[in-house]
Amino acid sequence: MTGARRVTESALGRLGLSGRALVVAVPLVWLLVFFLIPFLVVAKISLSEVTIARPPYLPLLEWDGLRATLNLNFENYAYLWNDPLYGNAYLFSVRVAFVSATLALLIGFPMAYYIARSPEPRRTLLLTAVILPFWTSFLLRVYAWQGFLRSNGVINNTLISLGIIDTPIVMLQTDFAVYIGIVYTYLPFMILPLYANLVKLDDSLLEASADLGGRPVATFFYVTLPLSMPGIIAGFMLVFVPAIGEFVIPELLGGPNTLMIGRVLWNEFFANRDWPVASAVAIAMLVVLVVPIMALRSAQARAEEKR
Amino acid sequence: MSQPQPSLAPKPWLSSEATPFVRIQKVTKKFGDFTAVDDVSLDIYRGELFCLLGGSGCGKSTLLRMLAGFETPTEGRIIIDGQDMAGIAPYDRPTNMMFQSYALFPHMTVEANVAYGLLREGVRKAEARERVAEMLRMVQLTQFARRKPHQLSGGQRQRVALARALVKQPKLLLLDEPLGALDKKLREETQYELIRIQETLGVTFIIVTHDQEEAMTLSTRIGVMNAGEIVQVGEPPEIYEFPKSRFVADFVGSVNIFPGRVVEDEPDFIRLDSPEMGGTIHVGHGVSCTLNQQMWFAIRPEKITVTRDRPDAEHNVVQGLVEEVLYMGNLTAFRIRLDSGKTIRATRANLSRQEHEPISWDERVWLHWGDTSGVVLAQ
Numbered sequence: 001m002t003g004a005r006r007v008t009e010s011a012l013g014r015l016g017l018s019g020r021a022l023v024v025a026v027p028l029v030w031l032l033v034f035f036l037i038p039f040l041v042v043a044k045i046s047l048s049e050v051t052i053a054r055p056p057y058l059p060l061l062e063w064d065g066l067r068a069t070l071n072l073n074f075e076n077y078a079y080l081w082n083d084p085l086y087g088n089a090y091l092f093s094v095r096v097a098f099v100s101a102t103l104a105l106l107i108g109f110p111m112a113y114y115i116a117r118s119p120e121p122r123r124t125l126l127l128t129a130v131i132l133p134f135w136t137s138f139l140l141r142v143y144a145w146q147g148f149l150r151s152n153g154v155i156n157n158t159l160i161s162l163g164i165i166d167t168p169i170v171m172l173q174t175d176f177a178v179y180i181g182i183v184y185t186y187l188p189f190m191i192l193p194l195y196a197n198l199v200k201l202d203d204s205l206l207e208a209s210a211d212l213g214g215r216p217v218a219t220f221f222y223v224t225l226p227l228s229m230p231g232i233i234a235g236f237m238l239v240f241v242p243a244i245g246e247f248v249i250p251e252l253l254g255g256p257n258t259l260m261i262g263r264v265l266w267n268e269f270f271a272n273r274d275w276p277v278a279s280a281v282a283i284a285m286l287v288v289l290v291v292p293i294m295a296l297r298s299a300q301a302r303a304e305e306k307r
Numbered sequence: 308m309s310q311p312q313p314s315l316a317p318k319p320w321l322s323s324e325a326t327p328f329v330r331i332q333k334v335t336k337k338f339g340d341f342t343a344v345d346d347v348s349l350d351i352y353r354g355e356l357f358c359l360l361g362g363s364g365c366g367k368s369t370l371l372r373m374l375a376g377f378e379t380p381t382e383g384r385i386i387i388d389g390q391d392m393a394g395i396a397p398y399d400r401p402t403n404m405m406f407q408s409y410a411l412f413p414h415m416t417v418e419a420n421v422a423y424g425l426l427r428e429g430v431r432k433a434e435a436r437e438r439v440a441e442m443l444r445m446v447q448l449t450q451f452a453r454r455k456p457h458q459l460s461g462g463q464r465q466r467v468a469l470a471r472a473l474v475k476q477p478k479l480l481l482l483d484e485p486l487g488a489l490d491k492k493l494r495e496e497t498q499y500e501l502i503r504i505q506e507t508l509g510v511t512f513i514i515v516t517h518d519q520e521e522a523m524t525l526s527t528r529i530g531v532m533n534a535g536e537i538v539q540v541g542e543p544p545e546i547y548e549f550p551k552s553r554f555v556a557d558f559v560g561s562v563n564i565f566p567g568r569v570v571e572d573e574p575d576f577i578r579l580d581s582p583e584m585g586g587t588i589h590v591g592h593g594v595s596c597t598l599n600q601q602m603w604f605a606i607r608p609e610k611i612t613v614t615r616d617r618p619d620a621e622h623n624v625v626q627g628l629v630e631e632v633l634y635m636g637n638l639t640a641f642r643i644r645l646d647s648g649k650t651i652r653a654t655r656a657n658l659s660r661q662e663h664e665p666i667s668w669d670e671r672v673w674l675h676w677g678d679t680s681g682v683v684l685a686q
Binding site: 209218 | 397398471472
């Protein structure tokens, strides 16, 4: 056994690789091939000019046999800046993502807290229940919400048959439906990191607070909440970041006015076939996203440090 | 803290008029089928430093947690300062607890930890700051006020925990294994510190510990617990010298126990026949027992003298072989195998710095004890 390992190690050693480098190399190569290179391709396309061809953009480098000419086209970014459609879509996306993440936090925190405080057999059961929806297709679940929210859907029919309302409430194809869809879909991503954090919360700290005269509300705000900050930030980030670029939910549940950046992106790519502008939208979104992510990350680091 | 020392009857538990400060009346606590505390009744008086002593799982911590309000008794009542504690939440009780793990808030500075209780009580910030500063001075942590708990040593954390529990000037301070995590030197210092604080502030202390030495040095009285029950309550010397059962004798300090049958039962002496001892044990005082009753004779190692020559005594002399000699600095401990095969422990104070010819391994020696040195136990 050890002999075999020594042989492998020496073989790797001859190639100039240690086991450790190999382990690190796998994810690095993955990121390089599936993130960095595609990103550079998109960045390149965002700087080129649109044309009716295949692919539908002009090359950046032109080679006339003697020398190369670099054609950098910043028009696409200028276009994004000048057409209020894009700015509004960004702002709206950020707003939707922020509100959804906040709602998910408000709903998810009590759930995570309850699960974390539950005794063992029940705790596992509840955790499984949180993860269970993932076993059904995401698309199917969002479609199911259409069935709930439609004018003749489950909710309206129930309310009408109970005599609470006369005419159906318009819910589908509104921002409200988008919020519901996003909060519903991303709730597990809020609950899981919060749970992981809250389950570590030392009971004796809560008892100490009570012992020192802290009523339950005070204990929550002075002890539980500050100590769960890393979990709150992690959960918030896991909901907020993907929600900004969300496409499927606003497409299926939102109305024509729900112009989120993911939809704009889709339209540019597939409806307008304007790859350069679409790429510019994507790159700009990344840049817009990096700022809040960095802010949240450093806040998280600070919160971790406090513990 | 310039509070006058409360004037008390020196030993209120001996007087029949004194009103107990804490009354634990027939308290039972069950967790499912498991009975953690079994029908415990106990009176503790103002200004006492009462130790609940017992091994792990004996129910002492559960009893403490019921006093603090973290657990509700399944049966029985707890009365603190004349007030029935039933249905009173921990944050409304006149008690403060020092947790075994200290339970310091990790996200708060030392100062904020100590101030926490005062601020929850609604004390104004300026006043709280003053009282916290005073408290930190008392536990000598002033220069660490702005540190976080993880930047402190174990001993410092323990002092923060103590300061945090004391700053509210509770009527009753509950301490759960307060010195558990400290090394020996720091323990001793802190023990004196606790006694000093207790005397200056006049707070009533209830301390839970598994360490009999700690209980001995600290307490006014000790309650020994076993399997959820209080088996004996008494002042430290009483617990040590007059244990009521083999459990107490064995748990507090070390002891040699010999089973024996009563062969002579006179008003002023009894004799036990003990094959393990290899003869009869003469006890120089009356014991309530009957002839032929099975009893146990318990004797502490320091009450047995070890000599080379046969001591000039009529009773309680046996011979054995030295199996082990442990030099412990202040005393030397012997393990001696009697002819019956039973080993016996004896210690000897090292009175001189250099002994001429110290007793050593494989020597045959004589053991002797006075006829009132041991205790006869019925259980």
